[in-house]
Amino acid sequence: MTISPIILTLIILLLALVSFVCEFFPVDTTAIAITILLILCKLVTPEQGLSGFSNSATITVTAMFILSAGITRTGGLQIVRDLLFRLGGKSLKKQIAALGIIVGFISAFINNTAVVAVFLPIIEGWGKKRKISLSKLLIPLSYAAILGGVITIIGTSTNILASGLSEKLGYGEFSIFLITPIGIPVFFIGLFYLTFIAPKLLPDRKSVNNNGLDVDYDMKDYVSEIIITPRSSLIGQTLRQSGIQRKFDVDVLEIIHNDIHFPQPLADKILSLGDILLVRGSKEDLLQVRDERGVDILADVKFDKDEIEKELSFGEDKVAEVLILSNSRLISSTLKDLRFRQRYNATVIAIRRGEELLRERLGKVRLKFGDLLLVQGPRESFIGLQTTRELLVLEEREVETLRQNKAYIAISIVFGVVIVAALNILPILVSSLVGVMLMIFTGCLKPGEIYGAVRWDIIFLLAGLIPLGIAMETSGTNKLIAEYIVSLGSYLPNYLILVIFYFFTSLLTEVLSNNAAVLLMLPVAAEVAKNLGLNPISFMLVVMFAASNSYMTPIGYQTNTMVYGPGGYRFLDFTRVGLPLTLIFTFIVPLLIIFVYGL
Structure with missing residues (x-):
């Protein structure tokens, strides 16, 4: 008996969803496995299965990761540190507002994961200096970076992917500032919420004292x-x-x-x-x-x-927290397998994983993204840890590890990439690749550093899931799902259909990933709009905004995971602060999109 392509595609889609949610394997491994399965089932050709690696969105995202690394490696983001301290003052509301404006603006042009990685140590030091609990500052840091990412198309990999999918569906690429008329109001609504409402919901948990x-x-x-x-x-x-x-x-x-x-x-x-x-x-x-x-x-x-830290940090020794980043090769390995003590000349004393604190059998614990390691060792070992692209020491980077004399060159290159693409002189794919070469030729980045700058898990996730989108399109699965949604929503106002798309995509983002959610939902949204005779751009933008705005869990977005341990948060802290913000945007974003782009 032959299984119809639609049923076979839905079965593979269900397998992918189960694997993503249950985390049987890393998301990039699941994505590649899905591609192989699609090829074996002849739902896509081998050429279509490999097309994700040559897709313009995948290459553009790769280039943007490298450009972001050029900014961070030269200390370009540290330039605004003094501005943050000066504007922050002593009021928590004023501090969150200053943090939000600075981080949000930068995240509009630089990958927001890289922005949070740079600002985490800065905020850690700032919190201690101002005697502010880090749990009052780090969720606002993450959320501000997410909000800034939806001001321009290049703010997040999700936006770039959505632009690529739009072109593939025949609606053309999104220009860099296409979403700015919506992104700016969304940003300031979110900033108002973070400044005046979130402080009442944020916990006051993690100590800022030296003990x-x-x-x-x-x-x-x-x-x-x-x-x-x-x-x-x-x-x-x-x-x-x-x-x-x-x-x-x-x-x-x-x-x-x-x-x-x-x-x-x-x-x-x-x-x-x-x-x-x-x-x-x-x-x-x-x-x-x-x-x-x-x-x-x-x-x-x-x-x-009062004496434990003094004892651990005696003389030339020190103790500090070290965060495992999402592109780290340490993920899924144990400290014993890695020979961590010999490799870094430092010892892990404890591991904090979200709410869980691990202090026994540390050598056998398989490390995960977002794990916070309490590390003790010689001071020079931490300089080495600061230069690795896989770990983040939660203290400000030593000046000598940065190429500060190249900072303004790196910043100029990134703004040049943006301006050239915005004026349609070159496509963003080409201008970003030119920017990568300029980063190398000017010495902002060394050739060997570009490989460590790329989030390969994201690249393989994109390249692996793009063929699933092709299979859903060619098999008629998207059309079938769209017809079903249209039949259910035929008696609903068009605005409410957009609201439903936003909310459902938000939920999907929390359990999968933002890129997976946009890959699955954007083609369906475009098909629904087509069947209803409405504007597909509006429907696609609703999906893109929903996928890029993830606030309700610490695992729904990379920046949330990064602040989970350092802030001493519990899982439901994100739900308590993020759910009201998600509901606000669920109703406001569709209205803004209708106002700007119509239906």
Whole structure:
């Protein structure tokens, strides 16, 4: 029996949705698997299956990631730091407004994930300086970046993808400033909400005091000192030979010999009688070490909340939080597999994953995007961590790691790309590629840095899902779904149909991803508009705005995930703050689109 192409496409679509929601595999892996399945089922040709990699939207998004890296690598965004501090003042409302205006404007032209990555350490330091809880600032930071991303087409990869889909459907690409008449009112409505309403809904959770480690990571019971006694089998052995870090779930953070503190690396340090080892480990593991290796556990009462950080950060050592970024090769690996201590000359003491705090069996934990690592090691190790494109140290980057003399060149290149495309001198695809080459030729980026600048998970997601859109179009699935929606909505006002599209796309974005939502919903919206004899551009823009404005969960949008751990948020904090904003836009955005573009 032959299964009809529509039924087969719907089955594959359902499999994709289940995999995205349940996170059986990373989203990019699922997308590529779906493409292979579509080819095997002959729903698309091999050429159509690979067309996502040559699609103009995919290439443009790749180029925009590189241009954003040029800005951040030269410290272009740090230029506005002093302006933020000056405008912020002492009032929380004023601070959120200043933060929103600055971050929103930048996010209109620079990838908003890169903007949040740069501003996270700045806001962390600002919060501590002003004695403001970070949970009052980081959701506004994320939301402002999202709001800024819908001011122009190049603000997010979702907008660029929507533009590419519009061209493929025969309606032409969106110009850079096509959505600006809608994006600016949406931005200021959102900013008003963040400034005057959100502060009442935001939690006051994460400590801003210097003794925050004990509060945030509860390290009192996990950082202790052990002393090597005359009966200890560790005497005369190196730390590596002793095997205590391999056999027991403990990490030696420091060795103190005759009041001299020896930092990492410690593996080849010979242990002597009377040496004191500063270790991370549970009481159960420490008791095992005591019984089997003949050491004594020093009274841990000395570690009150004021002294833990001092002990961990003694001399040339320091302790800081490090965020795993979305393009990190560390994702899905364990600290043991990565040989993290040897690779970065630093030790992970604890891992915060959203509301969950992990302090045991850290070597076996598979790392995820958004994980916050509490890391201890020599100060020079953190300079190395600051230069990696896979981890973000939540403190302001050392000046010497940035090419600050190239900052204005990088900014000029990006604005040149925008102006050339806006004046229709060159298509955005061409102007962005020219901008990439200029970033390299002017020294803003080194050739080898462009590969690390690209969010390959997003690129493979786009390239993998574009063939699914082709299959839905060629099999008639889009037309069938559109006819069903038209039959259901034939008695509804056209405005309410747009409202339904906005809300449903918003929900889909929260459980899938913004790019997946726009790939699935935009062609259907265009088909519905065609069947109703309405303006397809208005319907497509409603879907695009809904997919790009994700506020209700920490997993619906990359910037929300990035601030989840550093802000000390709980999952429902995003729902409490984001749901009212989503409902406001559900009714306002369709009205604005009808007013500007008509039906």
